[in-house]
Amino acid sequence: MYKSTIKIAAVLIASSLLYACGGNQEEENIITQEEVVTEEITIEETNELEYVFPSPLQIAELFKRAGLTYIGDLTNSIDNVDNYNSKQDQKLNYGIYSADMAYCIMNNQTQESINYLSTLKKLSEKIWMTDVMGAMGLSQRLEANVGNEDSLTYIMADLQMQMDDYLDENEMGAAGSIIFAGAWIETMYLGVKVNENEGNEKLINRLSEQAIILESLIGSIKQNNNDNQLSDLLTDLESINKHFTGFNDSEEQFRLSAEAIHNLNNDITALRTKIVGE
Amino acid sequence: MKKGTIFLLLAVIGFVGVAFQTTELCNVKLLKSELKKELNPDYKYDASNVTRFTYSSKFQGKEIEVPLFDGQKYRFAFNINGADKNFQIYISYEKAGDKNRKNIFALKDIRKEGQDIYVFEPKDSKKVYITYIIPPSVESTNSSCVAFILGYQFNSF
Numbered sequence: 001m002y003k004s005t006i007k008i009a010a011v012l013i014a015s016s017l018l019y020a021c022g023g024n025q026e027e028e029n030i031i032t033q034e035e036v037v038t039e040e041i042t043i044e045e046t047n048e049l050e051y052v053f054p055s056p057l058q059i060a061e062l063f064k065r066a067g068l069t070y071i072g073d074l075t076n077s078i079d080n081v082d083n084y085n086s087k088q089d090q091k092l093n094y095g096i097y098s099a100d101m102a103y104c105i106m107n108n109q110t111q112e113s114i115n116y117l118s119t120l121k122k123l124s125e126k127i128w129m130t131d132v133m134g135a136m137g138l139s140q141r142l143e144a145n146v147g148n149e150d151s152l153t154y155i156m157a158d159l160q161m162q163m164d165d166y167l168d169e170n171e172m173g174a175a176g177s178i179i180f181a182g183a184w185i186e187t188m189y190l191g192v193k194v195n196e197n198e199g200n201e202k203l204i205n206r207l208s209e210q211a212i213i214l215e216s217l218i219g220s221i222k223q224n225n226n227d228n229q230l231s232d233l234l235t236d237l238e239s240i241n242k243h244f245t246g247f248n249d250s251e252e253q254f255r256l257s258a259e260a261i262h263n264l265n266n267d268i269t270a271l272r273t274k275i276v277g278e
Numbered sequence: 279m280k281k282g283t284i285f286l287l288l289a290v291i292g293f294v295g296v297a298f299q300t301t302e303l304c305n306v307k308l309l310k311s312e313l314k315k316e317l318n319p320d321y322k323y324d325a326s327n328v329t330r331f332t333y334s335s336k337f338q339g340k341e342i343e344v345p346l347f348d349g350q351k352y353r354f355a356f357n358i359n360g361a362d363k364n365f366q367i368y369i370s371y372e373k374a375g376d377k378n379r380k381n382i383f384a385l386k387d388i389r390k391e392g393q394d395i396y397v398f399e400p401k402d403s404k405k406v407y408i409t410y411i412i413p414p415s416v417e418s419t420n421s422s423c424v425a426f427i428l429g430y431q432f433n434s435f
């Protein structure tokens with residue numbers, strides 16, 4: 001444990017925290033942002049930073065909006081699920097399959113999505129000895145909403161919510177970071193592969209923006225690497241991070257160069273292959 | 279003699295139990311289920327977090343890093359039910375300790391008695407830091423938690 005001093009802002013002058021002027025009570029309680037001028041008080045504490053990551057669905061949505069098309073054979077085969085025997089492989093591939101399911105849902109591939117859901121259930125039982133999303137009737141909901149992309153995305157969001165609740169209730173934040181690492185690597189893999197085929201400027205912008213996530217992901221994995229079991233993964237992610245050099249140096253929007261995209265493609269593909277075991 | 283020993287043993291167990299009891303006031307499911315309603319109908323669930331803490335005789339600080347994507351509209355909702363009335367939340371684009379840190383949200387000024395849920399929408403989407411200030415408590419064995427949920431505005435294609 002280390003002792004650090006955190007200077008915490010306490011309010012000296014709140015220039016104005018505006019209450020939205022909506023017509024109903026609910027809207028009136030939503031606070032929109034104004035700059036708050038602060039003074040500092042000193043807090044002594046011994047705690048580490050916590051990390052919150054976006055859902056794989058949101059990243060898939062952003063990529064899709066930027067032009068990510070569907071290429072069927074890019075995702076990890078569900079036949080591989082029985083090959084993952086260590087807890088770490090199972091968690092990483094839970095993330096990989098979550099990202100694949102999000103990719104299928106985004107592209108209205110309902111049967112594929114149901115197949116991935118079954119695979120996730122199987123992995124969930126291996127990892128936690130329980131089917132985390134068992135009670136949700138997700139397969140039926142997916143089937144009932146074939147072709148309705150909007151509904152399918154809400155179902156996927158429910159799945160994520162259920163998983164997060166389970167991890168929070170059982171204080172398993174470390175598992176969440178490993179699962180997210182798998183999901184992030186797979187989504188990046190899908191992004192660079194589609195870009196390789198189609199060359200898409202908007203998609204490159206969204207891929208470049210992922211630097212913000214990778215920084216936090218590395219921080220989180222580092223924090224959970226007390227027993228050095230995540231050292232390999234950490235080294236691999238730090239190696240990927242080298243392609244994003246310059247992200248923090250400029251006020252302007254960071255964008256990966258053609259060379260960086262090419263190298264990122266190679267390294268993400270190699271890392272993803274290592275995880276899925278193809 | 280035997281009876282006396284049993285009574286003594288029970289008394290010791292009872293004393294130790296009370297002395298080391300940490301009262302956990304954290305119902306993760308309930309805190310979160312109340313927050314989920316705050317996302318409807320315009321925001322879709324993105325992520326959530328439960329921060330647990332044990333009060334001590336000093337102020338404590340806890341911080342959460344939340345990366346946000348450019349151009350996306352986000353809603354933050356906090357449930358502080360069970361936290362001390364002097365519990366504070368700040369949100370900033372700068373980490374605690376950064377000399378340029380300015381808060382974009384401060385619970386301290388807007389807290390209302392009886393209100394446990396607070397909702398905030400930032401103007402810019404980039405990395406933000408949520409800082410919780412846990413006030414000192416004389417009942418230093420009490421544990422509690424607060425929950426946070428993040429939603430993003432869903433745009434159909």
